[in-house]
Amino acid sequence: MPSILRKRLKRQGYHILGQRGAFKACQWQHKSLLGDFSCYKQRFYGIASHRCLQMTPVVDKCTQCCKFCWRVTPRDIGVSWDQVNVSKEDVMPPEELLDATLAANLRSLGGYNPEINPQVTEQKYNEARRPKHIAISLAGEPTLYPFLSELIEIARKQNMTTFLVTNGTRPRILETITQPTQLYITLSAPDEETYKKLCRPIEQKGWKNLLESQELLQSLSGRKVNRLTMVAGLNMHKPREYATMILKGEPDFIEVKGYMFLGSSRERLESSNAPSHRDIRAFSEKLATLTGYHIQDEQIESRVILLSRAINISKVT
DSSP, X not given: OOHHHHHHHHHTTOEEETTTEEEOOOHHHHHHHHSSOOOHHHHHHOOOGGGEEEEESOTTOOSBOOTTOXXXXXXXXXXXXXXXXXXXXXXXXXXXXXXHHHHHHHHHTGGGOTTTOTTSOHHHHHHHTSOOEEEEOSSSXXXXXXXXXXXXXXXXXXXXXXXXXEOSOOXXXXXXXXXXXXXXXXXXXXXHHHHHHHTOBSSTTHHHHHHHHHHHXXXXXXXXXXXXXXXXXXXXXXXXXXXXXXXXXXXXXXXXXXXXXXXXXXXXXXXXXXXXXXXXXXXXXXXXXXXXXXXXXXXXXXXXXXXXXXXXXXXXO
8 A cells, every 4th residue: 555545544534454454433433422323324224323333454445436435546646556456465364354443443432431521321332342233335345355255254253243335346256255234236327428437447347347246136145235326416317227227136225325525535526516415315216216116214414315125124133
């Protein structure tokens, strides 16, 4: 990892784990510890916000350079590096990576000790020190990590649920890995032209691979989600094409999530590209009509709508 990138990530609050793993404390963990607030994963799926970790095994590696992504890309800092190729020698082994992630979480909780911060209850503080959920989604493309199955399995042995978020450009990996508790495939474009402009794939077969992963989705075990990251003026068009892709994968859920003007994406986009919740709701209603999915819930603060295939849905336990 280039030193300039490492320094910038540290300034942004990332804990660098080994060569290229990373952990960052989530704002919703902070809000949950200080009060009765929670992120949409708790509202939708029952994931306790104060007991959830967000991390990545490969913070500097991805097959795309999406304009809406909060991660630092080579174009942002004028430094080039190999973003795609990862060998087993280049990364932290899964046991060490999970241990390092848990240790980073403990360090980040130092200021929440009830003895020095009376806003935090002792119960919540102690629970936060024993996380139950790991979101492999912070930045980078996790399917490039050569020990992904082992990481999921080790987390499961420690009684942790796992959410894996992927851009779908590695269908062969998705076909063979140990399935997480919940698998997300991001759909951020209704067609190849939009995909190339917005997601800026590094590999020529990015769109083809994404479509292949989407068709594969229905055959995979576990809970499955399509997340649509909506960017005003760039990809909030052609709802019928989105619906066609969704129906090929038959996910259990659809999350329609508004882009947020955060992180390094502020160097590529404008605040006007962040849609309102009303816009997200309107687009979701079109998708519901076209797919037959049901609008189940929403969280206005996060500008996200949840649609589900089934009328009644169960929480993650």
